[in-house]
Structure formats: C-alpha cells, structure tokens
Amino acid sequence: MDYQEIKAKLRGSMTPVVTPFKENHAIDFEGLSALIEFQLENGTHAISVTGTSGEPSSLTEEERIKVIETAHKTINGRVPFVPGTGSTNHEETVRMTKKAEEIGADAALVIVPYYNKPNQHALYKHFKTVADSVDIPIIVYNIPGRTAQNLHVDTLAHLSKDCPNIIGVKESNKDFEHVNRVLLKCGRDFLLFSGIELLCYPMLAIGGAGSVSATANVLPGKVAQMHDAWFEGDVVTAQKLHYELMELNDVLFKDTNPAPVKAALGMMGKIEPHLRLPMDLPSEELQNEIRQTLNKYGINLQYA
Template sequence: MAYEEAKQRFRGSIAPVITPFNEDESIDFEKFKELINWQIHSGSHGISVTGTSGEPSSMSIDERIEVMETACKTVNGRVPFLPGTGSTNHQETLRMTKAAQEMGADGAMVIVPYYNKPNQHALYKHFKAIADSVDIPIILYNIPGRTAINLEAITISRLAEDCPNIIGVKESNKDFEHVNKVLLHCGRNFNLYSGIEVLCYPMLAIGGAGHISATANIAPREVAEIYNKWEAGDVKGAQALHYEMMPLNDVLFRDTNPAPAKAALGMMGKVKPILRKPLDVPSEEIQAEIRETLTSYQLIKEDISAN
C-alpha cells in the first residue's frame, strides 16, 4: 500500500534542478542548496536532481551520489525527493539506485539507457532488475531524443504489472499518441509525468500526475501553478497559464538543455552560467533572446545601459 500512497504524494510539479558549477567546474554546493530551497519556497511539489537538467553524464558516479545526498539533506522531507539514478551502465544504475534508497530518497527516477539502444525485452530485464534491487518507488524516464530508443507502452505496462514499485513514467516524448497509450495499457492509476514543456497541460487533461519540466528551474511558481489550477478545477486558468508560458518554454530549448536554463539563471543572479564540457553556453544571439524573454516575464529588469 505504500506504493499507492506514493502515487498520491508524487503529484504536481517535480522540479528537475540543475547542478551549478564554479569557475573551475567543481560543484557549487552552496548555490545548489539555495536553488533547492528556492524551489520549495516557490511552491514546487517535489525535487529531482541528477536528471537531464543536472548534467549527470558529465559527473562521476561518486559526484552524482554526493549531489544526491546533499539534495536529500537539503529537502529534508519537506517535499518528495526523486533523484535520477540511471546510467548507460547497468551496474552503475544499480549502485546509484541502491544509494538513493540508503540515503532516504522517497523514490528514484531511472532513465532508459542511452547510446546502447537495447531492444524492448532487454529494457524490460534492465528495469526489472533495478526495481527488484530496492523497495523504494521507481519512476521510469523515457526520453527517445536522448536515448535513441523508445520505451514502448506495452513494455511499460509489463513492468508496472510485474514490479509493484514501478509506479510511473516521465515521458519526454513528443508523440502524444504514445503517452495516451501508456495510460490506456497501464491504467489511469499509473503516474504519468510530462517532460515536454508544451505537453504539461495536455497530459494533465488525459489523466497525468504532473510534470517534470526544465522550465521550473526558471519559473517554479508558474510551472507549479499550472498543476494547482488544474487540480482545483480551474481549467481555463490552467489553460491560460499554459499559453502564457509557451514563449519561455521555447527560448529555453533554443540550445541543448540545460545550457539556456543556466544562462537564464545566470542573468537572474542565481548561479554562474557554467556547464561542464562538452556542453557550453548558448551563442550570444540566443543569450540576447533569453534576456529579452526574461525581461518580458519580469524575471529580470531591463538593461537600460544597453539601449
């Protein structure tokens, strides 16, 4: 029954917090803790780290676990904490998912292995082994644009049936027909989260549990409010906010995530806009567009000196 309770608790906007770095590319843990506190104070319903927005593939396993532990202590049970524990390497995924359980995380989000392109049966065996290794809830993470393979709805359904602790999936999948089939095959008690910004509102309309949106790094209150309005029955309010957020969503994906988000947070004075190689900051043209968009949303003040 604990997993059924988790399905109810793990709802809303789960913010996928970026990992801030210092000039020497070491992790800036103080800024990291500040970001987590800001997210919670701004109304985010949950916190996730070391997912795509957190640049996990640029960190060592020990660094990822340290980031997870720091986040877990900072969250301190105020909202659900769901770190990303997936890797292209099965043994690394096992190690990090077990570490998440040991540190007291509320659950773990496990990405489809990237680069390897396993078939559906291999994906089933991979995720079942991960789920069987822990007692905490597992959220699958399907992002075909990064992994080059889609976790099919039938495979998700099979995993949900065979593994009681697999309670949901984050779908960073623009195929809206696919995400509808996930709930068709898994049942609407299965937690479906949007990882595509423009689909955050539409996924709620088909029975989604919330969203895990990179835009929450920049506008946590507004991203959370889309869910709040929908949950309160304010359909028109949620719909209006959905369209209001679209220009910000668009500009944050002019370059590879999380480069635009880090540039935006730098302009907002939250972090140094530093990424680890091979990623780099967006072009000056994109940065100018980001600045103009942030100004239009009153997230930063207009730079009069530039006029």
C-alpha cells in the first residue's frame, strides 16, 4: 500500500461519530448513516467510528464490525475512513484491525490498551504486532486520561521507525511539551491529530495534521472551517473559530464523553439520546446548560 498517498489525504477535521442506540439499546444503523451524511454535508474531512466517542467497550465484537461496515458503505469513498479497532485485549485488537482492512478502511485508529497499564516495552510489542499483522496504515491513539498509561514519545518514535504503516498518532494528551516532542522525534511528516478540543488549533500551529474532536459531532461545519482556514493560511479566521468553539467545547466535556454529545444530538433531533450502561446521560442541570449553549450558537433544537 502507498502510505504516502493516505498520509496526504488525512488532513483536517476527522469526526469521531457516536454510535446511536434505540430505546431498547439496539444499535440504530439508519441513524448512524444519517449522522455520517450530516457530517459530510457540513464539510468534515474524514470519519472515524468505534473510537472513544463510539462507546466501543459497550459493543460486542460483532456489533463493532457491523458499525464499521455500515460506516464504510455510507461514506463510499467520499472522505477517508479511519475506524477505531483497539481494545484492552490484544488478540481482539489484531482481529478488529484485520477486519477493518478487509472491509476497506483507509487506516485504523488503535488505542493504547486501557485498564491493563502495560509498560513501554509491552506497548511497543503490542503495537508492532498489530501493525505487522496488516498492510493498512495505523494511527496510534494515546489518551492517558482514560487508559491510565501514557505512550512515551521514545516508544512512539521507535514504533514509527520500525513499522512503516504506523503513520501517525491521535494525542488526547494535555502535556503540550509531549506533543511537540512527537513531531521532533517521529519526524515532521508524522501525522499528529489532536484529541483535546482546546488543543486542536494549537496543534495545527506546531505542524499537526488535524483533529479528532467530539465537538464536531454537534457543530461539524465550524470545526471543519477552522481547519480549512488554517490550511489556506487564514490565521485570523482560524483563531476566531478556535475561540468561537471554546464555550461549546467546555460544556460538552463537563461529563464523560460521549454523554453530553449524545444529549446535544438528541436535542437537535439527530439521534435518540441513549447510552448503554455503565454510561448514562448527564444530569438535568447539565442538560439544561447544554441546551442553553446550543441556543447561543443558533443551533436548531427539535426537542427544547
């Protein structure tokens, strides 16, 4: 596979689309397709599913595959497709990544295994084994706040040199020194995506490729426009949009993602706002704050 070709395409706003559920908690596949169409209509540059925002730990392996298949069919090559295939279980991660390749995904997003807290040597072996098992490009997903382990820059740099299909990283890492050193050690052509909403613009400024922002589920056009402005050299507009998005970013992360995002999408009439336990919707107080914030942004609410 020509990894340079996909690296050139993977730029901008990659929305981590939520997994919509019906009232009986079955997956709403029609709703998923509609969410993806909403993204594409609003200029989103790439789509991901079954990452953190997609509640993958609440899905069976078979359900994850069906979500990936549905998303791939809906996207139909219009933008790059990068499903999340990682798990706390190594063999499951290998199987899911192979399945994503078989389905036709452009790349796979593979999270640092959560709960286990493997050491750096074990993390290297895990990611190298996954990368060696497929020809599909891999974007490593480092989110220490939810995995309880941070993938060190040196470990990532080692992987990027030893595995030609490890082409980038999604850094949900508030340590901005760390993310600067990723590009220093892995090379300026290594794809760096922000997974922290308030760092989406700053990461572009240091050479990042884009962001994977849960906020783009709710306001995809603005998030995409911020990236478009930056890549067109319109720094003033990019900065303006960065600050415009800040209040929405803040309210959507006052509870664990994707609960506030799903509440917002429910108010917008995009989905039935259901999560599977142990996740649940935010408090009524926070839902009221989300509703007020959406009104400030002029977002049309179906269920006020």
